[in-house]
Amino acid sequence: MRVALFATCLVDGLFPDVARATVRLLRRLGHQVEFRQEQSCCGQMHLNTGYPAEALPLIRRQVEVFADCEAIVAPSGSCTGAIRHQYADTARRFGDERLAVAAEAVAARTYELSEFLVDVTGVTDVGGYFPHRVTYHPTCHSLRLLRVGDKPLALLRAVEGIDLVELPGAESCCGFGGTFALKNSAVSAAMLADKVAAVAATAASVCSAGDSSCLMHIGGGLSRLRVGARTMHLAEILASTRTEPALV
Amino acid sequence: MTYLGMPTAPAGVGQLRGTESFPAAAETALANGQLRRNLANATSTIRAKRAAVVSEVPDWQQLRAAAAAIKDDVLANLDSYLVQLEARVTEQGGVVHWARDATEANRIVTELVAATGAREVVKVKSMATQEIGLNQALEEAGILAYETDLAELIVQLGDDRPSHILVPAIHRNRTEIRDIFLAEMAGVHPGLTDDPPALAEAARTYLRQKFLTAKVAISGANFAIADTGTLMVVESEGNGRMCLTLPRTLITVMGIEKLLPTFSDLEVFLQLLPRSSTGERMNPYTSMWTGVHPGDGPQEFHLVLLDNGRTATLADDRGRAALRCIRCSACLNVCPVYERTGGHAYGSVYPGPIGAVLSPQLTGVADNPSLPFASTLCGACYDVCPVAIDIPSMLVHLRGRVNADKAAGHRLPVPEAAGMAAASWAMRGRRRWAWLLRAARLGRWARLARLSRSRTARRLLPPPLSSWTRSRDLPEPPAQTFRDWWAEQR
Numbered sequence: 001m002r003v004a005l006f007a008t009c010l011v012d013g014l015f016p017d018v019a020r021a022t023v024r025l026l027r028r029l030g031h032q033v034e035f036r037q038e039q040s041c042c043g044q045m046h047l048n049t050g051y052p053a054e055a056l057p058l059i060r061r062q063v064e065v066f067a068d069c070e071a072i073v074a075p076s077g078s079c080t081g082a083i084r085h086q087y088a089d090t091a092r093r094f095g096d097e098r099l100a101v102a103a104e105a106v107a108a109r110t111y112e113l114s115e116f117l118v119d120v121t122g123v124t125d126v127g128g129y130f131p132h133r134v135t136y137h138p139t140c141h142s143l144r145l146l147r148v149g150d151k152p153l154a155l156l157r158a159v160e161g162i163d164l165v166e167l168p169g170a171e172s173c174c175g176f177g178g179t180f181a182l183k184n185s186a187v188s189a190a191m192l193a194d195k196v197a198a199v200a201a202t203a204a205s206v207c208s209a210g211d212s213s214c215l216m217h218i219g220g221g222l223s224r225l226r227v228g229a230r231t232m233h234l235a236e237i238l239a240s241t242r243t244e245p246a247l248v
Numbered sequence: 249m250t251y252l253g254m255p256t257a258p259a260g261v262g263q264l265r266g267t268e269s270f271p272a273a274a275e276t277a278l279a280n281g282q283l284r285r286n287l288a289n290a291t292s293t294i295r296a297k298r299a300a301v302v303s304e305v306p307d308w309q310q311l312r313a314a315a316a317a318i319k320d321d322v323l324a325n326l327d328s329y330l331v332q333l334e335a336r337v338t339e340q341g342g343v344v345h346w347a348r349d350a351t352e353a354n355r356i357v358t359e360l361v362a363a364t365g366a367r368e369v370v371k372v373k374s375m376a377t378q379e380i381g382l383n384q385a386l387e388e389a390g391i392l393a394y395e396t397d398l399a400e401l402i403v404q405l406g407d408d409r410p411s412h413i414l415v416p417a418i419h420r421n422r423t424e425i426r427d428i429f430l431a432e433m434a435g436v437h438p439g440l441t442d443d444p445p446a447l448a449e450a451a452r453t454y455l456r457q458k459f460l461t462a463k464v465a466i467s468g469a470n471f472a473i474a475d476t477g478t479l480m481v482v483e484s485e486g487n488g489r490m491c492l493t494l495p496r497t498l499i500t501v502m503g504i505e506k507l508l509p510t511f512s513d514l515e516v517f518l519q520l521l522p523r524s525s526t527g528e529r530m531n532p533y534t535s536m537w538t539g540v541h542p543g544d545g546p547q548e549f550h551l552v553l554l555d556n557g558r559t560a561t562l563a564d565d566r567g568r569a570a571l572r573c574i575r576c577s578a579c580l581n582v583c584p585v586y587e588r589t590g591g592h593a594y595g596s597v598y599p600g601p602i603g604a605v606l607s608p609q610l611t612g613v614a615d616n617p618s619l620p621f622a623s624t625l626c627g628a629c630y631d632v633c634p635v636a637i638d639i640p641s642m643l644v645h646l647r648g649r650v651n652a653d654k655a656a657g658h659r660l661p662v663p664e665a666a667g668m669a670a671a672s673w674a675m676r677g678r679r680r681w682a683w684l685l686r687a688a689r690l691g692r693w694a695r696l697a698r699l700s701r702s703r704t705a706r707r708l709l710p711p712p713l714s715s716w717t718r719s720r721d722l723p724e725p726p727a728q729t730f731r732d733w734w735a736e737q738r
Contacts, residue, residue, distance in 0.1 A: 016730035050647025054672035144627035177624025189719035220720025
């Protein structure tokens with residue numbers, strides 16, 4: 001299948017390993033991957049902080065860039081969630097019905113990575129190899145906005161050598177919430193402290209998730225408290241093989 | 249959208265506004281370790297109970313959809329349902345009063361009580377009367393109001409504020425309650441222990457006197473049925489039943505949105521409410537009354553219909569679904585923010601996720617500008633809401649209203665708005681965005697990431713960065729942006 005990668009602004013600028021892993025994984029599974037340099041940001045930060053007028057040009061751009069793609073894959077539950085649940089509504093709010101219809105078409109072909117693998121291509125065993133103890137944080141928008149359910153876990157369970165341990169209180173928010181982490185930093189930190197303690201309790205060496213933003217938050221806490229676990233995106237674990245193992 | 253001309257809840261009366269912003273109040277609450285332990289215990293217990301009894305109901309999602317549809321019908325036709333309710337109540341011997349806001353409602357109730365000559369009233373737990381600050385208004389008129397719900401009594405005796413819709417004293421543990429009773433409850437046994445049955449018995453003994461002597465009771469209402477004129481209160485303790493049946497005069501204060509069209513609509517709501525609020529299949533006491541009946545129950549019944557910003561809320565097509573709320577408090581119990589801060593941080597009697605969307609709409613967003621931002625948008629509230637209020641989307645909408653309101657009050661853009669506009673501009677241009685990503689990586693970011701890892705250096709970082717670095721390190725910047733790597737591969 002021809003797959004257009006939507007890297008997301010955060011991954012593009014700060015976590016390129018995640019996008020590289022997504023490309024490697026999709027190619028290994030036989031897909032042709034393209035990356036359109038015109039892409040930038042889905043506008044989620046603007047939308048969720050209450051700046052829909054500033055998000056509108058970003059929505060328009062995203063829809064134009066990906067309009068003719070067969071499948072658009074993003075290594076992010078929250079960016080996919082913004083595209084799927086906020087784009088058309090925002091366009092209509094500004095009276096742009098044409099953009100709304102185009103946005104619905106793009107949203108219908110935009111997938112979070114685990115959705116694409118399991119729902120679109122019907123694969124749960126991606127042939128990964130990752131001999132480490134891993135715990136998984138399901139992330140709120142993947143869980144409650146996209147309803148990916150246990151697709152990421154099904155993918156991880158099929159990885160050879162993995163020691164997957166359940167994260168206590170997995171479904172609790174890590175406290176990131178975009179600009180919430182800055183506007184309500186004390187509450188955010190209190191939530192993070194509980195998440196970090198839960199990760200530490202698993203004795204996992206890797207805490208994984210399907211969203212680099214949540215991982216940046218959890219990773220910042222793990223590093224600050226020297227828990228000894230690191231964060232890795234789901235894509236990085238799935239991309240890891242015996243011949244090209246991911247470094248932990 | 250026309251918000252102009254719709255009166256919001258007035259300031260200076262009642263409890264819909266805090267004295268400080270949510271982040272500031274939350275900081276104080278977070279420093280209280282006892283409060284956090286009490287809240288974590290209480291919310292996790294009730295969460296588990298709710299989840300268990302909800303999972304027993306196979307058509308739960310259909311019930312939610314039905315409840316949302318019934319409430320939306322009520323909100324769309326509120327004008328005719330309210331007039332219908334007034335007619336039915338009046339036909340059956342009740343008197344209906346219309347209160348535009350808290351001040352009017354307080355005046356109406358105070359005058360009604362004064363007309364009976366009573367100096368004391370007993371109260372059924374009610375959010376509406378907390379919202380309008382009725383107890384204080386009565387006190388100013390020389391009338392003492394006695395809360396009879398155990399938790400409200402604890403709050404009242406402790407000269408405290410409720411911190412939860414259903415469990416107003418959730419922030420107190422039993423030892424604190426024992427201490428409050430010993431200090432404030434007239435006639436309490438000095439050897440009172442903190443054993444829950446002993447505490448309940450002390451309250452029972454104290455309240456029984458009040459029930460038997462009170463001439464006037466004041467209640468709220470969970471539901472009012474438009475086509476029969478029936479009012480309803482659901483409760484767990486039976487104190488409400490005492491208040492609703494023993495005194496001669498009953499005054500009910502009810503928000504105008506608490507209507508249901510027909511009696512049979514209760515079938516839906518009485519399945520949803522107890523499971524969502526207390527985690528019970530059925531609540532112990534359901535009291536209903538229709539007008540007055542000679543020789544049976546109160547001989548005088550007044551219904552005060554309260555607006556206090558509800559019509560203004562109704563005017564916002566993206567915010568009005570907040571008026572579906574049946575005050576079950578399930579959203580509070582699952583909210584990770586509420587669980588850490590408790591209810592007082594929200595400033596309003598309506599805390600948690602529903603408070604964050606309801607309070608700013610009742611008061612107007614200018615008076616509660618920090619509440620719509622008091623959420624990570626994790627969505628747990630929407631999942632449990634029995635009337636399917638999409639609270640996360642509503643929070644996002646209200647954030648937009650807050651920002652627009654701030655912009656309207658400033659000639660220059662506020663820094664955040666300027667930053668957002670600049671980011672939007674930068675992200676729109678392929679070259680400038682690629683350049684910016686590269687520049688951030690090569691320039692300051694690496695240094696900032698290093699500083700964030702040093703205990704002494706990070707103290708020097710400016711806001712808003714310091715809000716991040718006070719409890720989290722920054723990620724190390726990569727050697728290359730993804731788009732540059734991709735371009736190189738070709």
